[in-house]
Amino acid sequence: MTQFAIENRIWDSAETRPREELKSLQLQRLRDIVARVAHVPFYKEAFAREKIRPESFRSLDDLRRLPFTTKAALRDHYPLGFLAVPREKVVRFHGSSGTTGKPTFVAYTRADLDLWANLCARFLVAGGLRPEHTVHIAFGYGLFTGGFGLHYGVEKVGAAVLPVASGNTPRQVMLLEDLQSDVLVCTPSYALNIAEVARSEGKDPRSLNLKFGHFGGEMWTEDMRGQIEAELGIFAFNNYGLSEVIGPGVSGECAARDGMHIQEDHFIVECIDPDTLEPVEDCEYGELVFTTLTKEAMPLLRYRTRDIAALDPCACPCGRTTVRMSRVSGRTDDMLIIRGVNVFPSQIEEALLQVEGAAPHYLIEVDRPGVLDQISVKVEVRPEDFSDKMSQMQALHDAIDRKIQSITGIRAIVELVAPQTLERSAGKARRVIDHRTKKRL
Amino acid sequence: MKIHQLSLFLENKPGRLSEPCKALASAGINILTLSLADTQQFGILRLIVRDWQQAKAVLEKAGCVVKMTEVVAIEVEDRPGGLARVLGVLEEGGINIEYMYAFTFRSGDRAVIVFRFDNPDAAVDVLRSHAINVIGGVELYERAEA
Numbered sequence: 362m363t364q365f366a367i368e369n370r371i372w373d374s375a376e377t378r379p380r381e382e383l384k385s386l387q388l389q390r391l392r393d394i395v396a397r398v399a400h401v402p403f404y405k406e407a408f409a410r411e412k413i414r415p416e417s418f419r420s421l422d423d424l425r426r427l428p429f430t431t432k433a434a435l436r437d438h439y440p441l442g443f444l445a446v447p448r449e450k451v452v453r454f455h456g457s458s459g460t461t462g463k464p465t466f467v468a469y470t471r472a473d474l475d476l477w478a479n480l481c482a483r484f485l486v487a488g489g490l491r492p493e494h495t496v497h498i499a500f501g502y503g504l505f506t507g508g509f510g511l512h513y514g515v516e517k518v519g520a521a522v523l524p525v526a527s528g529n530t531p532r533q534v535m536l537l538e539d540l541q542s543d544v545l546v547c548t549p550s551y552a553l554n555i556a557e558v559a560r561s562e563g564k565d566p567r568s569l570n571l572k573f574g575h576f577g578g579e580m581w582t583e584d585m586r587g588q589i590e591a592e593l594g595i596f597a598f599n600n601y602g603l604s605e606v607i608g609p610g611v612s613g614e615c616a617a618r619d620g621m622h623i624q625e626d627h628f629i630v631e632c633i634d635p636d637t638l639e640p641v642e643d644c645e646y647g648e649l650v651f652t653t654l655t656k657e658a659m660p661l662l663r664y665r666t667r668d669i670a671a672l673d674p675c676a677c678p679c680g681r682t683t684v685r686m687s688r689v690s691g692r693t694d695d696m697l698i699i700r701g702v703n704v705f706p707s708q709i710e711e712a713l714l715q716v717e718g719a720a721p722h723y724l725i726e727v728d729r730p731g732v733l734d735q736i737s738v739k740v741e742v743r744p745e746d747f748s749d750k751m752s753q754m755q756a757l758h759d760a761i762d763r764k765i766q767s768i769t770g771i772r773a774i775v776e777l778v779a780p781q782t783l784e785r786s787a788g789k790a791r792r793v794i795d796h797r798t799k800k801r802l
Numbered sequence: 803m804k805i806h807q808l809s810l811f812l813e814n815k816p817g818r819l820s821e822p823c824k825a826l827a828s829a830g831i832n833i834l835t836l837s838l839a840d841t842q843q844f845g846i847l848r849l850i851v852r853d854w855q856q857a858k859a860v861l862e863k864a865g866c867v868v869k870m871t872e873v874v875a876i877e878v879e880d881r882p883g884g885l886a887r888v889l890g891v892l893e894e895g896g897i898n899i900e901y902m903y904a905f906t907f908r909s910g911d912r913a914v915i916v917f918r919f920d921n922p923d924a925a926v927d928v929l930r931s932h933a934i935n936v937i938g939g940v941e942l943y944e945r946a947e948a
Contacts, residue, residue, distance in 0.1 A: 742811055744869075747809070747811050747867050747869050748809075748869070749807070749848055749869055749918065750900050751839045751841070751846060754841075755841065758841075775843075777811075777843060778813055779811055779865075779866075779867055780867055781865070782813070
């Protein structure tokens with residue numbers, strides 16, 4: 362490990378704008394965005410119902426009159442019903458996995474991509490990135506926003522990108538050694554996987570040239586941060602984002618590493634009680650809700666993230682004036698994040714329903730035996746589908762395996778179990794057991 | 803000329819094999835022969851008993867998933883080439899074998915092997931036309947328990 366310290370640097374002076382100035386900018390931008398989405402069918406209907414006119418917005422408190430936007434609404438308007446610009450203005454699409462097997466698409470104009478790169482540059486610089494660094498990106502490149510978002514952010518700063526993408530861990534280790542990359546970008550669990558593979562090849566992961574890493578895309582804990590830092594001999598920074606809002610770049614840690622600064626000049630954040638929908642107190646946990654202020658292609662008002670976190674408005678020693686969010690501590694729905702991929706139990710159920718001979722009785726167990734998430738699905742064999750032929754049973758097993766993979770995009774360990782062996786309950790069946798211990802957040 | 807086989811689904815866990823065996827034991831049912839096929843996650847136990855209906859009821863009462871299939875018991879000469887001859891006849895007749903396993907007793911200088919075919923009737927015809935002895939249930943049970 363090289364001796365290295367993270368200096369407090371600020372990429373964009375907008376990050377330190379006085380609060381009052383920031384608030385008035387937000388109000389101006391909010392009026393603007395409300396006007397720009399007024400023709401989007403979902404908002405047009407809601408505005409008519411609630412008698413909302415953009416010009417009637419006098420203060421930021423008026424935000425609470427706006428309707429919430431949910432993932433279900435995005436799905437109802439699949440694929441591009443929330444597009445607010447003519448399609449020819451779109452220069453990029455991304456998508457995230459949904460409950461139905463179809464992705465939720467998001468769109469970007471040229472200006473959106475510039476904004477996105479700039480927001481990623483902000484948190485990368487806050488977390489130590491300098492133009493002379495080489496950044497090894499081991500996020501997936503594709504519909505997932507992780508790879509491309511960080512890629513353009515790194516380029517914006519002027520550092521070098523090594524777009525390795527995910528998978529083939531021994532090769533990742535080789536490239537880290539050969540290119541002497543300074544910075545690692547991936548999911549936190551994959552960072553530990555890289556360290557583990559390096560060690561299994563007799564290499565000390567601490568002897569790599571890595572100085573720090575920016576990790577996101579899944580829930581992690583302070584314990585995991587400690588583990589990553591000890592294993593790889595680096596500083597580990599947390600960042601947050603979701604494709605519906607823009608992708609990575611919604612928030613990220615500064616050198617103080619005490620919460621992630623939310624880019625409030627581009628997003629208004631609320632933290633609500635998911636049941637009453639009323640705001641919670643500062644520093645209390647609730648569901649994060651984002652309104653995009655400047656996005657062109659697909660702006661969203663009050664998007665309910667289902668992510669549980671707390672907001673801290675206290676001034677940060679780094680000089681940024683923006684509110685900080687805690688780590689995400691959980692979800693308000695049953696979404697599971699498996700190796701960075703969003704998986705809903707309903708997708709597993711759908712897969713089973715599509716396979717002839719699979720019973721709708723199942724149990725999903727999630728664990729992290731080493732450093733990587735593992736999902737297993739126990740499926741009851743119906744008596745009428747049981748065969749004395751191994752080939753037929755194996756074919757049933759393989760069909761379930763393939764169907765789950767095609768719907769969720771991840772590989773599960775499928776276990777056939779005897780009928781009537783999975784617990785039945787009078788009310789809602791217990792379909793998911795997550796053994797990944799929620800340690801110190 | 804077919805005999806009845808019971809198949810049981812077993813999870814690959816300690817104790818799963820002994821449960822059905824205990825249930826049969828307490829009902830006084832003798833297992834004439836058996837075979838076990840397994841993968842990492844589950845197994846299939848195949849059994850031949852004298853009274854399959856009674857055994858099926860006992861096993862189902864014990865919570866097992868049981869399926870009855872018709873199989874064919876074939877006498878095979880117990881000398882080099884004995885089995886090869888039978889297999890050759892089946893191959894020529896275009897008969898596909900799903901799986902097979904043996905009885906522990908011998909019938910004179912002959913072994914008795916259980917065959918699972920997709921089409922047992924066609925298999926029996928082919929075997930008979932080549933003078934290969936197929937043993938029926940009654941005869942088999944008497945020999946097995948002699």
